[in-house]
Amino acid sequence: MTPREALRRLERVGEGEVYVLESRRFRLEHTPRGLRGDAGCEHGFGVRVLARGRLGFGYSTELGTAVERALSIAGCATEAPMRFAVPERYPEVEVYDGEVEALGIEQAKELLLHAVEACREAGGTPTHASMSWAILRKEVHNTSGVEAVQRCTEVGVYVMSVADAASGMHFAYSRSLGRISFQEVGRRAGWLASASKKPERAPQGVRTAVLKPVAVAELMESVLLPAFSADNVLRGRSRLAGRLGERVFGESFTLYDDPTLPFGAGSCTHDDEGVGAKRKVLVERGVLRGYLHSLKTAARAGESSTGNGFRSSHAAQPEIDATNLVVAGKGGAEEDGALVVHGLIGAHTCNPVTGDFSVETRNAFYDGTPVRKAIIAGNIYEVMGTASFGSDAEEVAGVVTPSMRVENISITG
Amino acid sequence: MDGFQKLLSQVRARFADLRVHTSRSTTLVLKDGRAEELSTGTYGGVAIRVLDRCWGFAYSSSTGRLEEMLEHATKAAALGEGEVRLAEVRPERFEGELRARRSPEDVSVEERLELLKRVHGVAEEHGGIASVTVSYHDATSEFRYVSTEGAEIRVAYPWVSLQVNVVAKEGGELQMAQERAAGVAGLELLEEAERLAEVACERALRLLEARRAPSGVMKVVMDPRLTGVFVHEALGHAAEADHVLRGESVLEGMLGREIAAEGVSIYDDPTLEGSPGCYLYDAEGVRAKRRVLVERGVLKGYLHTRETAGAMGVEEGGNARAQGYTFPPLPRMSNTCMSPGDAELEELLEGAGRGVFLGGSRGGEVDTARGVFQFNAEEGYLIEGGELTRPVRDVSLSGETLEILRRIELVGRRVEMNPGYCGKDSQLVPVGDSAPAVLTVAHVGGAG
Numbered sequence: 001m002t003p004r005e006a007l008r009r010l011e012r013v014g015e016g017e018v019y020v021l022e023s024r025r026f027r028l029e030h031t032p033r034g035l036r037g038d039a040g041c042e043h044g045f046g047v048r049v050l051a052r053g054r055l056g057f058g059y060s061t062e063l064g065t066a067v068e069r070a071l072s073i074a075g076c077a078t079e080a081p082m083r084f085a086v087p088e089r090y091p092e093v094e095v096y097d098g099e100v101e102a103l104g105i106e107q108a109k110e111l112l113l114h115a116v117e118a119c120r121e122a123g124g125t126p127t128h129a130s131m132s133w134a135i136l137r138k139e140v141h142n143t144s145g146v147e148a149v150q151r152c153t154e155v156g157v158y159v160m161s162v163a164d165a166a167s168g169m170h171f172a173y174s175r176s177l178g179r180i181s182f183q184e185v186g187r188r189a190g191w192l193a194s195a196s197k198k199p200e201r202a203p204q205g206v207r208t209a210v211l212k213p214v215a216v217a218e219l220m221e222s223v224l225l226p227a228f229s230a231d232n233v234l235r236g237r238s239r240l241a242g243r244l245g246e247r248v249f250g251e252s253f254t255l256y257d258d259p260t261l262p263f264g265a266g267s268c269t270h271d272d273e274g275v276g277a278k279r280k281v282l283v284e285r286g287v288l289r290g291y292l293h294s295l296k297t298a299a300r301a302g303e304s305s306t307g308n309g310f311r312s313s314h315a316a317q318p319e320i321d322a323t324n325l326v327v328a329g330k331g332g333a334e335e336d337g338a339l340v341v342h343g344l345i346g347a348h349t350c351n352p353v354t355g356d357f358s359v360e361t362r363n364a365f366y367d368g369t370p371v372r373k374a375i376i377a378g379n380i381y382e383v384m385g386t387a388s389f390g391s392d393a394e395e396v397a398g399v400v401t402p403s404m405r406v407e408n409i410s411i412t413g
Numbered sequence: 414m415d416g417f418q419k420l421l422s423q424v425r426a427r428f429a430d431l432r433v434h435t436s437r438s439t440t441l442v443l444k445d446g447r448a449e450e451l452s453t454g455t456y457g458g459v460a461i462r463v464l465d466r467c468w469g470f471a472y473s474s475s476t477g478r479l480e481e482m483l484e485h486a487t488k489a490a491a492l493g494e495g496e497v498r499l500a501e502v503r504p505e506r507f508e509g510e511l512r513a514r515r516s517p518e519d520v521s522v523e524e525r526l527e528l529l530k531r532v533h534g535v536a537e538e539h540g541g542i543a544s545v546t547v548s549y550h551d552a553t554s555e556f557r558y559v560s561t562e563g564a565e566i567r568v569a570y571p572w573v574s575l576q577v578n579v580v581a582k583e584g585g586e587l588q589m590a591q592e593r594a595a596g597v598a599g600l601e602l603l604e605e606a607e608r609l610a611e612v613a614c615e616r617a618l619r620l621l622e623a624r625r626a627p628s629g630v631m632k633v634v635m636d637p638r639l640t641g642v643f644v645h646e647a648l649g650h651a652a653e654a655d656h657v658l659r660g661e662s663v664l665e666g667m668l669g670r671e672i673a674a675e676g677v678s679i680y681d682d683p684t685l686e687g688s689p690g691c692y693l694y695d696a697e698g699v700r701a702k703r704r705v706l707v708e709r710g711v712l713k714g715y716l717h718t719r720e721t722a723g724a725m726g727v728e729e730g731g732n733a734r735a736q737g738y739t740f741p742p743l744p745r746m747s748n749t750c751m752s753p754g755d756a757e758l759e760e761l762l763e764g765a766g767r768g769v770f771l772g773g774s775r776g777g778e779v780d781t782a783r784g785v786f787q788f789n790a791e792e793g794y795l796i797e798g799g800e801l802t803r804p805v806r807d808v809s810l811s812g813e814t815l816e817i818l819r820r821i822e823l824v825g826r827r828v829e830m831n832p833g834y835c836g837k838d839s840q841l842v843p844v845g846d847s848a849p850a851v852l853t854v855a856h857v858g859g860a861g
Contacts, residue, residue, distance in 0.1 A: 040472035237587070348775075
């Protein structure tokens with residue numbers, strides 16, 4: 001069955017949409033015990049049918065099965081406003097790098113070994129390093145005439161290292177091979193471990209902290225991003241609900257969702273529902289300007305989708321997610337007198353509804369001296385009221401952010 | 414000889430194995446009573462592993478590309494200068510199934526939705542609850558394993574899970590709580606699903622009244638769920654032999670040594686029927702068995718794949734798990750269990766005198782190399798004069814694995830099994846944590 005035939009079948013009961021995901025993924029892993037090379041390919045279909053306002057989703061590696069499955073379950077759904085995407089002109093965004101597709105396993109081994117070597121030179125003992133790359137082809141076809149095809153590439157590298165009883169980890173992701181510095185990832189992982197040797201007790205109490213880009217990205221993604229999801233907003237699960245146009249954060253904080261960044265880890269020409277990619281202002285100098293929508297939440301709110309419906313696989317329904325979150329801030333991130341935190345342990349356990357966070361730190365320093373352990377705790381809406389930002393912006397797996405200086409953080413070490 | 418065995422017969426390398434995972438599943442989500450996210454489908458594929466100079470691994474969602482996969486895996490296996498030795502195991506031949514007492518496939522989607530609606534109804538009856546999500550998932554899966562050593566295994570097993578997530582609201586204040594039931598079982602596991610909604614709502618409403626927790630190093634009584642997460646994060650991950658071999662574990666070189674208080678015994682047990690981490694054979698075709706990690710405070714063993722067992726010269730294995738066909742197996746936990754002691758809750762509180770009682774959890778994370786872990790507690794109470802007083806909310810605990818295990822002073826008598834998902838190297842697998850309440854000392858990171 002072709003997508004066109006599938007749509008003709010779905011048209012008999014209402015509207016339909018076919019999503020096709022074809023991927024070729026590669027991974028190379030290095031440990032002190034040797035290498036392991038992985039290669040994989042997947043080809044699957046996700047089908048949505050909308051029959052009398054009822055939405056059903058079916059998936060399979062066989063398109064015919066996915067269609068039958070979607071039809072079998074749609075009748076049980078609650079009626080809801082929903083329309084599939086309509087054809088539009090997509091922006092040109094750089095998401096495919098031929099170098100990634102041409103990458104051979106021998107060349108990849110060399111690149112990964114560069115990272116491992118750089119880690120050693122920086123004083124760390126590499127314990128685990130891996131590199132992955134993928135070539136993806138995504139298609140969205142629907143009964144409104146959308147025929148969207150996107151070919152994109154992904155590449156990532158990760159290095160973990162130890163030095164005495166200290167550890168260090170760093171990573172980088174992009175859609176382009178040329179934008180990743182394997183040496184820098186290895187060097188940073190090695191340096192973090194080696195600089196964290198001979199730690200001392202952390203300062204205690206309510207203090208100032210500077211979160212470096214990786215830590216800011218972890219905090220933003222786990223505790224702030226869910227509040228911008230229109231699904232949470234419409235269901236009263238977000239503290240940002242009903243506050244458009246209000247000053248919710250400090251004036252030095254501006255936030256965008258920008259899928260158009262050249263080769264950004266979250267860049268795309270359109271989302272997984274066939275809605276064109278566009279840059280959105282979410283927060284402008286502290287004022288709440290927008291939420292992230294998929295087709296479903298947009299229909300419910302009587303608005304247009306912002307192009308943020310993404311699927312984790314062909315077998316998953318679209319969910320709201322950011323593309324590249326870009327933090328544009330000002331005010332400086334002076335490290336004097338602050339606990340400097342490079343990463344977090346347990347950011348995923350923060351409370352996305354209240355904004356409360358309480359997490360252990362990874363590679364924290366005070367006055368240049370490494371700190372044994374320190375939990376930092378606070379509420380994101382309170383600390384973001386006075387946060388200020390450095391000018392050292394870095395791209396951290398779909399978040400572009402500089403360091404952030406926050407006052408009144410509770411530190412227990 | 415079928416296609417898979419034929420393929421393996423072409424292998425020239427010293428070892429190869431092949432896994433086939435297939436499943437049919439249904440996911441139903443009720444958001445504020447509306448069934449707008451219903452899905453059903455089939456999922457599956459094949460994974461091939463080849464061991465030559467090092468490991469090569471390939472997977473595909475289609476069985477039509479087996480030759481190409483084998484070529485990829487063989488090429489990758491010639492890349493490195495590994496020193497892999499596999500622990501010897503007896504190649505198993507087995508065909509069977511873990512049966513659901515009440516299979517979801519025998520129950521219509523409408524009827525399954527009715528169950529979700531009943532759970533939603535219970536939550537809705539609570540005043541002050543602003544939003545309710547009930548998510549349900551079931552699957553019937555088949556796992557097949559074939560190796561060049563002659564193993565031939567085929568196991569079918571069920572899965573069902575239900576989660577309730579509620580948000581309570583008062584003025585501009587929001588609070589969230591969730592409860593989950595999950596296991597290798599059928600709908601019989603969800604017979605008391607309404608109770609999950611009850612518990613979640615009560616907790617979310619209590620949290621509206623709770624204040625921020627104190628911070629500092631203090632005596633902590635953890636409820637069974639929190640102890641379960643703690644044992645999983647603090648000890649379980651550090652006991653995974655791949656971490657140990659890479660020099661990333663504080664438990665390296667500690668076998669036979671006292672690493673915890675005498676009252677602490679911890680084991681991993683995939684054989685518990687109906688549990689979330691249950692399996693009959695692991696992802697390398699090794700028969701599942703209960704493995705003792707800590708016995709009366711002494712470290713007795715690690716969690717092994719055949720490779721890590723071979724590297725340490727022990728004839729073990731049986732802890733290899735993989736998230737479906739797209740990943741190679743790793744040493745993983747199944748159900749991590751801490752044995753009960755004999756203390757009543759009152760004794761734990763009395764023993765604490767002054768401190769915090771903490772419970773519930775959204776999970777945790779560990780840096781195995783440093784032995785520093787963090788885990789979250791959803792709620793609790795201050796303990797003053799050996800009694801529970803003021804309610805506190807959302808806080809995290811952290812500690813150093815070896816220190817906190819040694820400082821467990823009392824172990825409760827009632828154990829409770831809780832389901833969860835465990836992440837490692839981008840792979841998520843379902844696990845169970847079974848533990849009693851304990852009294853220990855930890856860093857509590859409140860914002861108050």
